[in-house]
Amino acid sequence: MLGAAGCRTADAPHPHPHPTPGGATFIPMEEAPVYHVLDGYDPRWRAHVEDGVELARAFWGSYGPVHVWVAGREEHAEPSDDAKEAFLTEYCRLSTSVTDRLHAECHCHASERFLDVVERGDAEAYLSWAEELEQPTAELVFLNVHRWFFEEDPVPDPVLRGVHEYTHVFQKAFAHMPIWLMEGCAVFAEAWIPWTAQRCDEAFVTARMDRSMREARRATKAGLTIADMEGLDSAPLEAHRFYRELAYDAGAWGTVLLVHLSPSKSVSALRDEFFPMVDELGWERALCRYLGIENKYWFYEAFDAFMEGTAEQQHHALRELRP
Numbered sequence: 001m002l003g004a005a006g007c008r009t010a011d012a013p014h015p016h017p018h019p020t021p022g023g024a025t026f027i028p029m030e031e032a033p034v035y036h037v038l039d040g041y042d043p044r045w046r047a048h049v050e051d052g053v054e055l056a057r058a059f060w061g062s063y064g065p066v067h068v069w070v071a072g073r074e075e076h077a078e079p080s081d082d083a084k085e086a087f088l089t090e091y092c093r094l095s096t097s098v099t100d101r102l103h104a105e106c107h108c109h110a111s112e113r114f115l116d117v118v119e120r121g122d123a124e125a126y127l128s129w130a131e132e133l134e135q136p137t138a139e140l141v142f143l144n145v146h147r148w149f150f151e152e153d154p155v156p157d158p159v160l161r162g163v164h165e166y167t168h169v170f171q172k173a174f175a176h177m178p179i180w181l182m183e184g185c186a187v188f189a190e191a192w193i194p195w196t197a198q199r200c201d202e203a204f205v206t207a208r209m210d211r212s213m214r215e216a217r218r219a220t221k222a223g224l225t226i227a228d229m230e231g232l233d234s235a236p237l238e239a240h241r242f243y244r245e246l247a248y249d250a251g252a253w254g255t256v257l258l259v260h261l262s263p264s265k266s267v268s269a270l271r272d273e274f275f276p277m278v279d280e281l282g283w284e285r286a287l288c289r290y291l292g293i294e295n296k297y298w299f300y301e302a303f304d305a306f307m308e309g310t311a312e313q314q315h316h317a318l319r320e321l322r323p
């Protein structure tokens with residue numbers, strides 16, 4: 001038994017499921033992400049994750065440094081203790097070579113963070129990094145992603161998780177952005193990038209965005225909007241209850257509207273012009289300059305009106321987006 005209870009102390013690198021405020025974390029680099037897979041976990045799951053990461057890297061550009069950690073346990077294939085030990089040792093060799101954390105302490109934390117989750121059977125995907133390092137490494141973690149696989153999906157969900165998490169690596173190469181834009185853009189990318197790569201038809205994009213619209217409506221019905229999800233600290237208490245609907249689902253449509261209101265209506269221009277502008281001006285002024293508007297409240301009002309529009313109007317905006 002490699003898992004160990006009660007080894008939490010203060011200085012372990014911790015997951016950042018929600019991107020935190022701050023400047024750029026990652027940098028442009030040609031090197032491809034490095035993969036680490038728990039031996040015994042079917043290689044097809046790593047292949048799906050890598051497929052998604054590479055789709056996103058081809059679209060957003062190559063940023064890093066990135067290490068990808070893939071582990072899981074399917075019912076018929078229990079990984080051996082040796083395999084688990086090798087996975088932890090590899091993780092701690094890499095993370096303790098750049099920090100002064102003790103190997104034993106790392107082992108304990110990594111065991112909780114990776115193997116306990118694998119054992120429990122929970123599926124997780126997230127980006128984390130050690131903030132205190134001069135050049136943090138992006139750790140893309142994918143655990144038990146087979147649980148998200150359904151034969152009938154046109155693009156397997158583990159591929160989409162790869163697209164989503166790598167999108168955060170790209171975003172974190174720029175200055176701070178609001179949560180709705182971080183998560184919303186990543187959710188939008190899950191539909192947009194496979195479509196531009198000709199992995200699916202337009203119906204796939206529409207179906208995913210429709211689902212996000214239904215979810216987002218749960219929050220708008222409660223009187224909440226993306227303006228309530230700029231940051232966790234500033235979000236009103238009731239917005240926390242709708243975190244997923246506001247950040248991910250309403251945020252995905254906020255991203256659509258941001259592109260749709262821009263002069264080019266181009267998603268590539270969002271990548272090539274808007275994101276660098278965020279570095280230069282900060283996200284609020286970048287939003288205003290990019291859309292030629294007075295202030296962010298103008299955008300938020302336009303968003304609320306857009307959400308109250310018909311499905312036909314919303315689909316029309318989606319169809320008008322250009323690569």
Ligand SMILES: [Zn+2]
Pocket residue numbers: 017164168182183186
């Ligand atoms: Zn995310």
